[in-house]
Amino acid sequence: MERIYTADIKEHLGERVRLVGWLHRLRRLSHVTFLILRDAKGLAQVVVEDATLVAKLAELHNETVLWVEGGVRAEAQAPGGVEVHEPVIQVIAPSHPPPLDIFRPAIKAPLPTILDFAPLTLRHPRHRALFHLASASMQGFRSTLREMGFVEIQTPKIVGTATEGGANVFSLDYFGKPAYLAQSPQFYKQTMVGVFERVFEVGPVFRAEPHDTPRHLNEYVSLDAEMGFIQDHTTVMACLTRVIMGMVEAIRVEAGEAVSLLGLTLPEVLSSIPSVHFADAQEMIARETGEDVIGEPDLAPSHERWLSEWARREYGSDFLFVTGFPMVKRPFYTHPDPHKPGYSNSFDLLFRGLELVTGGQRLHLYEDYLAALGARQLSPEGLESYLDAFKYGMPPHGGFAIGLERWVARLIEAANIRETTLFPRDMHRLAP
Amino acid sequence: MERIYTADIKEHLGERVRLVGWLHRLRRLSHVTFLILRDAKGLAQVVVEDATLVAKLAELHNETVLWVEGGVRAEAQAPGGVEVHEPVIQVIAPSHPPPLDIFRPAIKAPLPTILDFAPLTLRHPRHRALFHLASASMQGFRSTLREMGFVEIQTPKIVGTATEGGANVFSLDYFGKPAYLAQSPQFYKQTMVGVFERVFEVGPVFRAEPHDTPRHLNEYVSLDAEMGFIQDHTTVMACLTRVIMGMVEAIRVEAGEAVSLLGLTLPEVLSSIPSVHFADAQEMIARETGEDVIGEPDLAPSHERWLSEWARREYGSDFLFVTGFPMVKRPFYTHPDPHKPGYSNSFDLLFRGLELVTGGQRLHLYEDYLAALGARQLSPEGLESYLDAFKYGMPPHGGFAIGLERWVARLIEAANIRETTLFPRDMHRLAP
Numbered sequence: 001m002e003r004i005y006t007a008d009i010k011e012h013l014g015e016r017v018r019l020v021g022w023l024h025r026l027r028r029l030s031h032v033t034f035l036i037l038r039d040a041k042g043l044a045q046v047v048v049e050d051a052t053l054v055a056k057l058a059e060l061h062n063e064t065v066l067w068v069e070g071g072v073r074a075e076a077q078a079p080g081g082v083e084v085h086e087p088v089i090q091v092i093a094p095s096h097p098p099p100l101d102i103f104r105p106a107i108k109a110p111l112p113t114i115l116d117f118a119p120l121t122l123r124h125p126r127h128r129a130l131f132h133l134a135s136a137s138m139q140g141f142r143s144t145l146r147e148m149g150f151v152e153i154q155t156p157k158i159v160g161t162a163t164e165g166g167a168n169v170f171s172l173d174y175f176g177k178p179a180y181l182a183q184s185p186q187f188y189k190q191t192m193v194g195v196f197e198r199v200f201e202v203g204p205v206f207r208a209e210p211h212d213t214p215r216h217l218n219e220y221v222s223l224d225a226e227m228g229f230i231q232d233h234t235t236v237m238a239c240l241t242r243v244i245m246g247m248v249e250a251i252r253v254e255a256g257e258a259v260s261l262l263g264l265t266l267p268e269v270l271s272s273i274p275s276v277h278f279a280d281a282q283e284m285i286a287r288e289t290g291e292d293v294i295g296e297p298d299l300a301p302s303h304e305r306w307l308s309e310w311a312r313r314e315y316g317s318d319f320l321f322v323t324g325f326p327m328v329k330r331p332f333y334t335h336p337d338p339h340k341p342g343y344s345n346s347f348d349l350l351f352r353g354l355e356l357v358t359g360g361q362r363l364h365l366y367e368d369y370l371a372a373l374g375a376r377q378l379s380p381e382g383l384e385s386y387l388d389a390f391k392y393g394m395p396p397h398g399g400f401a402i403g404l405e406r407w408v409a410r411l412i413e414a415a416n417i418r419e420t421t422l423f424p425r426d427m428h429r430l431a432p
Numbered sequence: 433m434e435r436i437y438t439a440d441i442k443e444h445l446g447e448r449v450r451l452v453g454w455l456h457r458l459r460r461l462s463h464v465t466f467l468i469l470r471d472a473k474g475l476a477q478v479v480v481e482d483a484t485l486v487a488k489l490a491e492l493h494n495e496t497v498l499w500v501e502g503g504v505r506a507e508a509q510a511p512g513g514v515e516v517h518e519p520v521i522q523v524i525a526p527s528h529p530p531p532l533d534i535f536r537p538a539i540k541a542p543l544p545t546i547l548d549f550a551p552l553t554l555r556h557p558r559h560r561a562l563f564h565l566a567s568a569s570m571q572g573f574r575s576t577l578r579e580m581g582f583v584e585i586q587t588p589k590i591v592g593t594a595t596e597g598g599a600n601v602f603s604l605d606y607f608g609k610p611a612y613l614a615q616s617p618q619f620y621k622q623t624m625v626g627v628f629e630r631v632f633e634v635g636p637v638f639r640a641e642p643h644d645t646p647r648h649l650n651e652y653v654s655l656d657a658e659m660g661f662i663q664d665h666t667t668v669m670a671c672l673t674r675v676i677m678g679m680v681e682a683i684r685v686e687a688g689e690a691v692s693l694l695g696l697t698l699p700e701v702l703s704s705i706p707s708v709h710f711a712d713a714q715e716m717i718a719r720e721t722g723e724d725v726i727g728e729p730d731l732a733p734s735h736e737r738w739l740s741e742w743a744r745r746e747y748g749s750d751f752l753f754v755t756g757f758p759m760v761k762r763p764f765y766t767h768p769d770p771h772k773p774g775y776s777n778s779f780d781l782l783f784r785g786l787e788l789v790t791g792g793q794r795l796h797l798y799e800d801y802l803a804a805l806g807a808r809q810l811s812p813e814g815l816e817s818y819l820d821a822f823k824y825g826m827p828p829h830g831g832f833a834i835g836l837e838r839w840v841a842r843l844i845e846a847a848n849i850r851e852t853t854l855f856p857r858d859m860h861r862l863a864p
Contacts, residue, residue: 142574151472153854204586
């Protein structure tokens with residue numbers, strides 16, 4: 001007999017089925033005992049009436065791996081409307097007594113303890129569900145971009161040059177030479193526009209930022225895309241809008257059970273996400289809040305929240321593009337706005353109060369790169385092969401990067417981004 | 433007018449079209465000039481008859497980015513049977529004179545030079561095509577596993593413990609604590625069997641092996657899978673067979689043009705890949721070659737080649753499973769063969785003379801892990817949270833890892849694995 005998943009029991013009413021999974025919980029009531037079995041897809045209620053069997057099960061610890069055969073019956077009172085009767089049960093693998101209860105609606109422990117015991121605590125259905133959201137999101141990201149002709153690339157994570165400034169970079173010894181962990185695939189994805197025109201990459205990025213906040217990780221998963229032959233940053237924004245739609249749709253289709261389990265309301269993605277220029281956003285904030293923000297080079301977190309609420313109110317949108325950030329706060333490869341000195345052809349996408357995506361148009365002419373580096377008193381040393389791509393003909397191009405964990409954190413409105421990371425890395429956490 | 437790709441010109445016979453791309457080559461014949469335009473999908477022949485325009489084009493360097501509008505005509509002599517006439521041409525971005533000719537059938541330079549100029553040399557259609565194979569392979573890997581209920585995970589690359597022995601590991605300073613780059617996601621994917629039952633990951637792995645050979649990379653992309661509730665390693669082999677089929681099929685469907693361009697014959701994947709036990713393989717090698725291999729704990733590269741040729745001859749198969757490798761050469765988490773002392777429930781998959789995949793069944797009982805570590809005089813220190821997963825109930829499980837670059841290298845029978853890596857990392861190469 002083939003094993004079936006708990007989620008499929010209801011299709012086998014009146015039949016005998018074989019289940020395998022973990023002893024989630026044993027509920028001993030006065031007249032009957034329920035064995036709750038957990039597998040990858042959900043939970044099943046197994047009714048145990050035989051006193052000898054109950055006594056045997058009572059000796060097992062939760063998380064014991066079991067093999068269960070039994071008959072499926074409808075039972076309105078049971079979770080899912082079905083239960084398994086007259087079970088034959090075998091132990092596949094025993095468990096030590098778990099230090100935390102996985103069967104409770106929420107694990108009763110502070111977050112650091114939950115993270116310390118990740119191989120156990122991730123088994124909790126609500127914790128596990130977050131990573132179904134992440135898995136579906138990656139699928140939606142990739143499939144949407146493939147449909148648009150993007151090619152998937154893999155670029156090195158050990159690099160000879162710090163890409164985004166030297167301060168926040170992890171260093172290592174590479175056969176006697178200094179090397180760094182990639183802070184982003186930015187340079188590589190740009191040069192690959194000269195090869196494939198449109199590329200994407202899903203991979204780890206490393207930031208040695210000494211920030212100990214609920215928003216920071218020192219290693220995270222970046223969903224990167226870059227495309228050539230664009231008009232300007234608005235072409236990139238249109239592409240990103242389709243990608244976000246594709247990610248939400250993939251979650252709806254592929255992770256529907258996780259969505260119900262978590263009681264989530266998925267965001268509506270308008271086919272034209274509202275957009276506001278940085279300068280207009282500042283004027284609006286100044287006018288409405290009385291804060292003196294005009295001339296500030298960036299948005300404070302409170303301003304991102306204010307703008308998100310405004311977009312929600314005005315347009316019913318969970319998303320808002322802020323465009324044209326001042327050049328002074330953007331990296332050297334940013335393309336300026338040709339019509340508005342000091343401002344750039346860049347954008348942030350805010351999602352529920354937080355910046356989720358940064359993107360924009362990049363410089364594409366070699367001479368512009370040299371000038372941009374010079375103006376910032378940066379040396380082209382170590383950037384030669386990156387700059388070469390622009391020497392040998394590069395079209396106008398741009399792209400964006402989405403932080404996977406931040407995306408999931410905003411979807412579930414998590415208090416701490418570590419909840420949405422299987423094995424987070426922060427200043428204090430290197431294990432598990 | 434919307435830009436079309438060169439590959440789609442033939443669908444626009446008699447129409448005017450807009451193309452964008454790179455000046456691949458200008459061929460000035462006595463009576464006519466051909467501008468060969470390259471874009472992401474291929475090449476187009478543009479016929480230039482106007483003398484003024486020819487003179488202007490002659491001043492441009494190859495790799496200049498161009499915008500071309502012209503009329504499409506059938507022409508049996510032209511590549512693809514069509515060409516573009518009466519063009520209007522604009523320069524989108526100029527190019528410096530390229531140091532290497534991208535338009536020749538092969539780039540005339542030694543491999544190190546080709547790698548040094550990667551942002552340029554990867555534009556060569558034959559070089560670029562290899563990464564269409566890689567992109568399609570990743571897609572096939574993932575989609576086949578998703579169909580089988582596998583969940584995609586992302587695990588950390590900065591780790592506190594060296595997973596596969598301490599010798600070949602890159603070290604780094606992590607906020608004052610020693611840390612390492614992950615040599616594989618082995619421990620994490622195993623513990624995640626306790627959560628999702630079936631998981632996969634595509635990501636970088638790092639090996640500080642000081643080997644300077646055409647087969648070694650110090651950073652490569654590993655296609656990892658791990659599954660629970662298996663019978664033994666043969667369940668894993670059946671899964672891997674489907675995955676390899678899915679990868680070949682994805683290449684056929686998604687990278688068909690790359691396959692034709694490279695003139696590849698894709699391997700046949702038999703629904704039951706032939707399999708030989710390690711001990712029987714040794715006996716056969718001893719008998720047929722006269723080499724004294726009986727009792728050796730591993731296969732030499734020459735034996736892998738011999739066995740591959742044998743499988744080709746006997747079964748018409750490009751693939752061969754070798755099973756049951758001696759325990760002594762396998763890592764501590766390897767499950768022994770319960771019926772054959774000294775041998776393991778593991779396998780290698782040989783592909784065209786080389787080991788492509790290593791996999792097998794793992795230990796799943798906590799006490800077996802402690803015993804295995806003890807027998808090898810390894811300390812459980814640093815492994816606590818990995819071992820915890822086995823303390824709290826873990827089913828029989830196993831998995832495998834495919835090296836992406838090695839896969840592509842075998843597909844094209846590359847002389848050097850660096851050819852199949854966008855930006856290879858070896859002992860001497862840290863840039864680009």
